[in-house]
Amino acid sequence: MLSQELTDQLNHQLSLEFFSANLYLQMSSWCHSHGLDGCGTFLRQQADEERLHMEKFFDYINDAGGYAVIGAIEQPPHTFGTVSDVFEQIYAHECKITKEINQLLKAAFEAGDFSTFGFLQYFALEQNEEERLFQSILDKIKLIKVEQQGLYLFDKEIASMSKQLQSASSAA
Ligand code: OFO
Helix, strand or coil: CCHHHHHHHHHHHHHHHHHHHHHHHHHHHHHCCCCCCCHHHHHHHHHHHHHHHHHHHHHHHHHCCCCCCEEEEECCCCCCCHHHHHHHHHHHHHHHHHHHHHHHHHHHHHHHHHHHHHHHHHHHHHHHHHHHHHHHHHHHHHHHCCCHHHHHHHHHHHHHHHHHHHHHHCCC
16 A cells, blocks of 8 residues: 555656656647657657656556545746757756656655555666667757758658657557
8 A cells, every 4th residue: 555655756756747748749839830740740759658657657556545646737838949959858857757766766665665666667667768769869969960951851860760669669
């Protein structure tokens, strides 16, 4: 049975996952409105994935005997300078989420709640994967010199990454 303290911490994470979903959905809108349909589609997929994360927390809290509560979700930013700014903000955001997940893992471990600790393992691996994914996109941005002449090429590259992720998740 979940302690009230861990329930509160998991609920906080649930709201953060919701915020991540809204942030990426908003960014996808910005990309589409700037003619970057490949990036827009990719970020929409990421938003859908974050919504699934939110639902995983929601279900786990209730299944483990806690009470899932959706807190206030901060409005995401909606103006961005360039597509590089978008991906830099995403990378920084994911690093922040990794810290939150690590703190949750520590709290579950210290409380001797190994069921919650096990549940959180998925997110630790997921964060590792996402940090690497977004770091690789930042590397591409540098390689392609996106803001000078490579915007079109970059958008195509992200579109093909989006297709690969889509087929990998439908094969899973
Ligand atoms: Fe970064 O994927 Fe949710 O937590």
